[in-house]
Amino acid sequence: MSTPSNKATARDWLGLSLLVFASLLIAADLSVLLFAIPDMSAQLAPSGPQLLWIIDIYGFALAGLLITMGTLGDRIGRRRLLMIGAGLFATASLAAAFAPSAEMLIVLRAALGIGGATMAPSTLGLIRNMFHDDRQRQTAIAIWTGGFAGGAGLGPILGGVLLQNFWWGSVFLVNLPAMLLLLVAAPFLLPESKDPNPGRFDLLSVVLSMLAVLPTIYGIKELAAYGYALLPTVSLVAGLVFALIFVLRQRWLVVPLIDLKLFAVPSFTAAVLSNAIVMFAMLGISLYNVQYLLSVLGMEPFPAALWSLAPALLVGVGITAATMLSKSLPKHVLVAAGLVISGVGMLLIGRLTIESGLFPFLAAAAVMTVGVGMVTALANDMVMAAAPKEKAGAASALSETGTELSGATGIAILGTIGAAVYHAAMSGMVPAGLPEAAKAAAESTLGGAMAVAAQLGGESGVALLANAQAAFMTAMSTTGSSAGLILVGSAVLVLLLSRRGRVPALSPAE
Numbered sequence: 386m387s388t389p390s391n392k393a394t395a396r397d398w399l400g401l402s403l404l405v406f407a408s409l410l411i412a413a414d415l416s417v418l419l420f421a422i423p424d425m426s427a428q429l430a431p432s433g434p435q436l437l438w439i440i441d442i443y444g445f446a447l448a449g450l451l452i453t454m455g456t457l458g459d460r461i462g463r464r465r466l467l468m469i470g471a472g473l474f475a476t477a478s479l480a481a482a483f484a485p486s487a488e489m490l491i492v493l494r495a496a497l498g499i500g501g502a503t504m505a506p507s508t509l510g511l512i513r514n515m516f517h518d519d520r521q522r523q524t525a526i527a528i529w530t531g532g533f534a535g536g537a538g539l540g541p542i543l544g545g546v547l548l549q550n551f552w553w554g555s556v557f558l559v560n561l562p563a564m565l566l567l568l569v570a571a572p573f574l575l576p577e578s579k580d581p582n583p584g585r586f587d588l589l590s591v592v593l594s595m596l597a598v599l600p601t602i603y604g605i606k607e608l609a610a611y612g613y614a615l616l617p618t619v620s621l622v623a624g625l626v627f628a629l630i631f632v633l634r635q636r637w638l639v640v641p642l643i644d645l646k647l648f649a650v651p652s653f654t655a656a657v658l659s660n661a662i663v664m665f666a667m668l669g670i671s672l673y674n675v676q677y678l679l680s681v682l683g684m685e686p687f688p689a690a691l692w693s694l695a696p697a698l699l700v701g702v703g704i705t706a707a708t709m710l711s712k713s714l715p716k717h718v719l720v721a722a723g724l725v726i727s728g729v730g731m732l733l734i735g736r737l738t739i740e741s742g743l744f745p746f747l748a749a750a751a752v753m754t755v756g757v758g759m760v761t762a763l764a765n766d767m768v769m770a771a772a773p774k775e776k777a778g779a780a781s782a783l784s785e786t787g788t789e790l791s792g793a794t795g796i797a798i799l800g801t802i803g804a805a806v807y808h809a810a811m812s813g814m815v816p817a818g819l820p821e822a823a824k825a826a827a828e829s830t831l832g833g834a835m836a837v838a839a840q841l842g843g844e845s846g847v848a849l850l851a852n853a854q855a856a857f858m859t860a861m862s863t864t865g866s867s868a869g870l871i872l873v874g875s876a877v878l879v880l881l882l883s884r885r886g887r888v889p890a891l892s893p894a895e
Contacts, residue, residue, distance in 0.1 A: 393518065400574035401516075405531075405532035407508055407563065410560055424553040425439075425553040439487065439490050439491055443497055444498065446497075449598045450502035454470075454507075463507040463510045463514070463578050463579060466503055474564050475560060475565060475568075478557040512529060596624070597627040600621065600623050604620035657768060659720050664795065669795030670868050673860070674734070677861060680854070724756065731865050733745075735863070737858070804829070804860070807831070808828055808829065814856070815852075827853065834849060
């Protein structure tokens with residue numbers, strides 16, 4: 386039962402706006418560079434591997450340090466760590482905007498990732514300690530979820546708008562006003578919170594967590610992008626081995642970096658699993674969505690980005706609906722419903738054809754994103770509600786790390802399935818007499834087939850392009866259907882996990 390004393394104040398809601406804005410920019414920086422690549426490449430002339438590291442190192446650093454920073458915030462103070470991260474994020478953004486070389490930009494993007502990892506768990510951990518009333522906390526987390534999801538979709542749009550008027554470095558300078566505002570206003574609007582009895586900080590666990598997360602994500606991303614190779618395979622296996630060692634060490638420690646007993650709470654396990662699975666499916670299908678707009682419908686990149694943002698805005702509809710319905714329905718039931726709705730959207734994407742056009746695609750994507758909004762809003766609230774207040778940062782970091790890993794895994798697994806289907810569909814469809822390199826390119830990706838078709842020209846080129854687009858749609862159908870079935874199946878799993886109800890809290894939550 387809520388009492389007037391635990392209701393949030395106007396100061397708390399203003400503080401929430403700071404946290405949401407910070408989360409939005411953290412998410413936007415994952416993709417803000419996409420449209421800046423041509424201009425940046427022209428000035429800095431990065432090699433192929435350097436370009437990949439410029440794009441990916443931010444996400445690697447972010448994911449690798451979430452667990453460490455979440456636990457550190459619980460110990461030294463979440464507001465303090467948030468401000469440290471904001472200072473680092475602002476400094477790295479300013480330097481990245483004027484980076485003189487590709488090597489320096491890689492270093493500065495890594496610094497941005499460290500700053501993002503320093504801030505991200507603290508934003509959600511502070512919300513857990515600012516909003517004590519269940520309904521208000523749920524609303525606050527729903528708003529935070531909308532900001533984070535909006536940032537992921539806003540990144541390419543923001544980059545495109547800035548590049549129409551400024552140079553490529555401007556995509557980093559937009560971070561400065563927000564970070565400066567956070568540094569000035571945080572001491573007045575955000576209350577400090579931390580674990581009063583944190584125990585010993587285990588440095589070996591910190592090292593093991595990074596050795597588990599970083600090689601795993603690197604291996605998954607490289608294998609998804611380029612197929613089998615020795616280094617990423619070894620990296621993936623090493624990451625999994627270190628993950629096992631990390632888990633075993635947490636079970637032995639009196640004061641672990643991550644308390645695995647959190648998973649004894651059915652609602653916590655169901656929430657982390659739901660967030661992970663919906664990210665697995667959404668990022669796995671996103672590659673096909675972009676290619677459908679660009680390479681099948683023939684749209685230019687910026688209009689395609691704008692149209693792809695339209696259904697993403699409906700995440701807010703899912704968040705609002707879930708928040709309102711949770712007043713009368715159990716949260717785990719609504720999370721399962723969100724998984725089913727998102728799965729239906731995926732299945733609809735799987736039924737698109739070349740002739741479907743833009744608006745059926747937008748309708749299917751809209752259904753998918755409404756379900757995603759329902760899942761993420763309520764799952765994040767379930768994570769925070771299940772975790773003790775003093776462990777809010779660590780619980781948030783654990784959930785966010787799970788989504789990072791599952792997103793990379795989704796791209797790898799669903800991407801591999803789609804690539805195999807495309808290759809099989811293109812077998813025997815490439816004109817005879819082509820060089821082996823051109824034949825391999827056309828049978829590997831739609832982009833490769835388009836390049837070969839453009840070189841061929843004439844009826845042969847037109848026929849090759851038509852066959853490649855048809856093969857791509859077969860791959861997209863298989864991937865969308867697979868993702869949809871995974872989401873619907875996971876809804877059943879969430880209901881089974883939550884059937885036992887909630888077990889006693891690990892420690893006093895208030």
